[in-house]
Amino acid sequence: MHLTQHLRGSLANKAMGNSTPATLEQPSLVSFSEHQRIDIDTPADGEASGLGNSNPATSDFEALAVHRYKLGVSVGFGGIIMIFAALTSAMVVRSGLSDDWKSFGLPSVLWFSTIALLVSSFTVEKAKRALRNSNENGLRTWLAVTTVLGVAFLVSQWMGWLNLTERGLYLAANPSHSFFYVFTVGHGLHLLGGLLAVGYVTGRVWCGHHWVTRSAAIEAAALYWHFMDVLWLYLFVLLLVWR
């Protein structure tokens, strides 16, 4: 992946004085600030040549990348929130409009899902702390635990769906089940995306790679993971109350 990054912040301030003074006779002279940008090509093997943490410029760059990735993920929350807000309002309207709504008991395995996801939020936070403290061992461990918990969550959701089908509660049997499937599958797909991201960084960290956007990737994945956790808590409460 090629990333073209503009480095601003402290470095840019240093370069501020560089703009070409233009005189009124030559107003077309353009003021440029030179060399504020570094372009990063992540080497395929993930080894960032000479871009260790010792280089202050690199850590500036890393800070910028962290900011950008986290901003990207946060903006994405807006879109995801609207997806689930639309579904929520659809459920409120659909259940209020007609009398064919039949409540059903949620599969109890969902409590296990919930606990697994809550714990995984805690572990991914631990991984982030380890990253910030340059504790490579901690980072490896906590990332791996998070991945395992993520997989456990999805398996547990799968068992929840199996439980419903065993009870004959299929997708179309009643709108309450329809919405249950829509919400849980919708959340599951978004979480799967997060799991792929977490799994990817975990894999690379375990292989000992130090790529330049490593912190950014881990921080962004952690942020997304927390969001998946909060989203699930919201959906779980919603389904408990409104089933």
Place this chain on the structure above:
Amino acid sequence: MATEVAEHLEVHRHPEPTNFWTKYIFSIDHKVIGIQYIILAIVAVFVGMALSLLVRLRLVWPDKPIEILGTLFPVGAPEGVMTPEFYLAMLTMHGTMMVFMVLTTAPQGGFGNYILPIQIGAADMAFPTLNMLSFWTTFVSFVTLCAAFFVQGGAPIAGWTAYPPLSALDEATIGGYGQDLWLLSIAFFCIGSLLGALNFIVTTLQLRAKGLTMMRLPLTVWTWFVTAILGLLAFGVLLSAGVLLLMDRLGGTSFFIPGGLLVNDIPIDHTGGSPILWQHLFWFFGHPEVYIAILPGMGVTSHILATFARKPVFGYKAMVYAVVAIGALGFVVWGHHMFVSGMSPYSGFVFSVLTMCIGVPSAIKTFNWIGTLWGGKIRFTTPMLYSIGFVSLFVTGGISGIFLGQPSVDLFFHDTYFVVAHFHLIMGVAAIFGMFAGVAFWFPKFFGRMMSEGMGKVHFWLTFLGVYAIFGPMHYLGVIAHPRRYAETTSVDYLGAAGANEIHYFVTMAAMITVTVQCLFLINVVWSLFKGKRVTSDNPWEATTLEWVTATPPAHDNFEGRIPTVNHGPYEFSVPGAPRDYVMQCNAPDAAPARKSGE
């Protein structure tokens, strides 16, 4: 400049792709992706226009055989006579093509992609790979939509708004997979647009050049930015609604299908769903969507009017606030599409008042455009003409909107040709004039050659008069209560007595001429690519923003390893005391002596 080398980082140039595939097809360069979006839109717009001609032909000669159609569509047009279902299918595909594949792609994904990073002094979008993914997702959506023509049952007939139960039940149509593909296509489109919106927002927030504060952004950037926010918040809702409708069709659920329904004497085995729920979800997306289509055109118009009137945009700040206000209010007026859905009169009243509120920022924009032109040293170039045309169309379409926004009036006008006239003028044609203006204005930057002014002016006048000839009379059709979406009205007495048949004839003729004239635009583009006058400077229009200081066409990384520093506001034209009548954003701070920068 080069004295402080020690302070500088080693610059790794973003490697320029050398291979054909990574350079032109799976490119991550925002400029290439922008052009890809524009090409997609051009293909779609010609498909859409061809469909509209079929619709127009059927309205005037409902039972006249057209041989070629019989060969092409043996089912939809047996022996060359279009069936009513075929008419509806063409209408549906026309609307979908135009609204999604043209009006949503080119203004934002096309021009925004190409120009926004350059105007803010960035080397690319914030996430170039994601940008490529957005385009290809949109491309898959386009292909999926086109596939609907060719599957069993043919293209869907439920209109671009896909109201259930018609869109949900095969019993109500010929059946087949057309509607499923339509929904799938829309789902892809939503995903592509969401990813694109995310990229635009992060890019605008994070990659602005030194000195480019938000209040120094060109209005084009402001409108792309606000459009991205609208897209981010609107497309998720359409995605959700589309998935639910698809499940009603394929999974047997009853989200939108009511109970006790009898269709073509077939009892429908569903209970309790709500077709009105679809309307709410659709229009919650749909109204912001119409602004997604028009806002970039507003930005381009403001930009071009200032450039060729040689005056600063009148009331720059008011323009920014108006764009933001339109974006925000756009989310609370969706109910005006549903006045006749049986909603409570109180809700209707609230939606009506909120709708009128949107008129205020819209009027502010219009007055500021006129204020920008007022007393300017106007240069009537082709982009300028298109932009003035935009203002005209926007005003005409906006006035009919005020009528429609009142529930009591809309009771009569809803689902008549008055609505068709309204939204074609304001959304369809105005946004397309914004694109014409954009092409004519930025063509020299894209390709290093000017477009032919002669051909451009002929095209402008013929198109401008043509669209008024097409959509003007439709207001009258609405007034005589001519319903929309009917395949055949030639034998309806009350319409015939009021002259509807002659008007349809006139409109169809005008449409055929206007569509033909569009070939002139295409010819102009192709001719200018090879034979157009070469630009002699990087800034042929004597404009102020950053895209005019880069090379022509811009280098792979836009500014060749440097980034401009911004010292001035975006529209510093005719600054008193300055040696030239324009000051570029990146000119030295003292280049504009009399006016404070940033105003």
